[in-house]
Amino acid sequence: MAYKIVKSQCTACGACEFECPNAAIKFKGEAYIIDPDKCTECAGQADSPQCVSVCPVPKTCVPA
Amino acid sequence: MADIISLGGLQIASRDELGKAMEGGGCAASSCGSKAGPADMDPAVWAKVKDHPCYSEEAHHYFARMHVAVAPACNIQCNYCNRKYDCANESRPGVVSERLTPEQAARKVLAVAAEVPQLSVLGIAGPGDAAYDWRKTRATFDLVQKQLPDIKLCLSSNGLAMPDHVDEIVAMNIDHVTLTINTLDPEVGAKIYPWIFFRGKRHEGVEAATILLQRQMESLDMLVARGVLVKVNSVLIPGINDEGMLELNKVVKAKGAFLHNIMPLISDPAHGTHFGLTGQRGPSAAELKAVQDACGDGANLMRHCRQCRADAVGMLGEDRGQEFTLDKLPEVVGDDGGKRAAYRDWVTREREDRRAAADAAQAEAADVAAPPMLVAVCTKGGGRINQHFGHATEFQIYEVDASGVRFVTHRRADNYCVGGHGEGETLSEIIRTLEGVPVVLCARVGDGPRAKMAAAGIEVIDACAQDYIETAILDLYAARHRKGALTA
Numbered sequence: 284m285a286y287k288i289v290k291s292q293c294t295a296c297g298a299c300e301f302e303c304p305n306a307a308i309k310f311k312g313e314a315y316i317i318d319p320d321k322c323t324e325c326a327g328q329a330d331s332p333q334c335v336s337v338c339p340v341p342k343t344c345v346p347a
Numbered sequence: 348m349a350d351i352i353s354l355g356g357l358q359i360a361s362r363d364e365l366g367k368a369m370e371g372g373g374c375a376a377s378s379c380g381s382k383a384g385p386a387d388m389d390p391a392v393w394a395k396v397k398d399h400p401c402y403s404e405e406a407h408h409y410f411a412r413m414h415v416a417v418a419p420a421c422n423i424q425c426n427y428c429n430r431k432y433d434c435a436n437e438s439r440p441g442v443v444s445e446r447l448t449p450e451q452a453a454r455k456v457l458a459v460a461a462e463v464p465q466l467s468v469l470g471i472a473g474p475g476d477a478a479y480d481w482r483k484t485r486a487t488f489d490l491v492q493k494q495l496p497d498i499k500l501c502l503s504s505n506g507l508a509m510p511d512h513v514d515e516i517v518a519m520n521i522d523h524v525t526l527t528i529n530t531l532d533p534e535v536g537a538k539i540y541p542w543i544f545f546r547g548k549r550h551e552g553v554e555a556a557t558i559l560l561q562r563q564m565e566s567l568d569m570l571v572a573r574g575v576l577v578k579v580n581s582v583l584i585p586g587i588n589d590e591g592m593l594e595l596n597k598v599v600k601a602k603g604a605f606l607h608n609i610m611p612l613i614s615d616p617a618h619g620t621h622f623g624l625t626g627q628r629g630p631s632a633a634e635l636k637a638v639q640d641a642c643g644d645g646a647n648l649m650r651h652c653r654q655c656r657a658d659a660v661g662m663l664g665e666d667r668g669q670e671f672t673l674d675k676l677p678e679v680v681g682d683d684g685g686k687r688a689a690y691r692d693w694v695t696r697e698r699e700d701r702r703a704a705a706d707a708a709q710a711e712a713a714d715v716a717a718p719p720m721l722v723a724v725c726t727k728g729g730g731r732i733n734q735h736f737g738h739a740t741e742f743q744i745y746e747v748d749a750s751g752v753r754f755v756t757h758r759r760a761d762n763y764c765v766g767g768h769g770e771g772e773t774l775s776e777i778i779r780t781l782e783g784v785p786v787v788l789c790a791r792v793g794d795g796p797r798a799k800m801a802a803a804g805i806e807v808i809d810a811c812a813q814d815y816i817e818t819a820i821l822d823l824y825a826a827r828h829r830k831g832a833l834t835a
Contacts, residue, residue, distance in 0.1 A: 294431045295446070296475055298420035298544075301482070329547050336549040339424055340431070 285322035286332055287347040290314040292340050299334035395522050395576055398467040400663050404754055407663050408730040409694045411465040414472045415452035416443035416658040417483045421475035422507050423543040426621035427582055427612055430474045439613050443474045443658040445673055449483055453490035454676055459660055460495055461682035464690035470501045474657035478504035481512050488519055497684055506563035513569045524570055525578040530588045531595050533557040538587050571603035578606040585630050596642040608649035611635050650756050662728055664741055701730050701815045708821035709751055717828045719748035722820050723781055725789035732814050736792035736807055747824045752817045778803045788819055
């Protein structure tokens, strides 16, 4: 299981990149992408996925 | 758009030559920051603010600032902010055309410094939060400090992450910090901030506003205790936080903030902000002034803020950002700081001269018994009346009475001279903009516009072209009340 970023809504603010405890997020092209192999949905690491919590745009970091 | 003259290729042999070079160049800004000059300020504080256009009312006539957009990430959401859209013609906080890495930013600062001798300050104002996106902010400052030790550093933040970095900020000699504090009441805060992200968790409502306020107060106390000059920005939102603004002003002043900048809410629906979409209006100029005047004896107020973009370059009130986009930056920039040093020397002498002239004029006007008068000025900077009426994109408004001249505010006027001929519609707009201001001082004005303005009851005078602003206004005021009208 992993999260993904809706590219058309991403403002490329980068907040998710350094909040991600797994270093699963990096900038590619015009937006950030989540590496599904590294994403743990923050299970056991935080109360909720950190990318979702810090993302300024609703429904942009969503379950893949 | 005022040109900042490039002193490149000029042999600055004398002050006169530099003075000549400055004619037709400089800033189109109105004043920003404290009115106080060296006579009524602690010398250590004056040394910090005298060249910072946002902290000294006087400095903004001479000095330019630039912002680099290296910190896009933000840890809170404000209802007046949306960083998703960029338009090159838009000027509001949070808007940028391109985000930069610290290395790119440092290159940009070098390029601007080489072109713009007026540059004195590098600020990081986001477009997100400079203290939250701290690694990029710090890396940028490190690079610039090594290469340009004479450029002051400053940053702005919502305060949430600030306490974690105060000691680093002090260690890096960042002696100007802006904190945006909109309310002291968490109930009100909940209407402004839908959420914050703090210590790995998203918080909402009153709980979020409570945490934010506590961190903001902590930031203010910590910074003041360490001798950092703090400017507090507050966005005035009618019906939401306007009632508490006076109290907020008292509190930040008591805590030692150097300046309080009360700014009008920008809420155009086209910007897509929550307030824009829900029809929350911004304050009228009169409402804003009423609040500022009520706070008059509180913290020093900044009245000349242009609410500039997070990638603004140039004097306040102008934006030369488009001249310094990444694709236009030279790979290697040769800059020895010589031009900036020469320029600053010139400014030092010019300021003394300007003050002496103003003091002499002040003596002439001191015995005038008449009501205060508002005067609009067209200036490209340098503290002089040096702009053509038709080229003015904004008017600086001053108030004069027997006790002296004070900068009041700036009023925007879309450039009226398009392709060399004025457009009637814009002139009507200017007449509306200048409501309550009977006199405009400028470097030149055509007969047509002068007559149209006169018909609307506004006198446009170009007789004091190139004079110092304060001196010209005081002379005009004294002359008016001694021997009737001064003819232009």
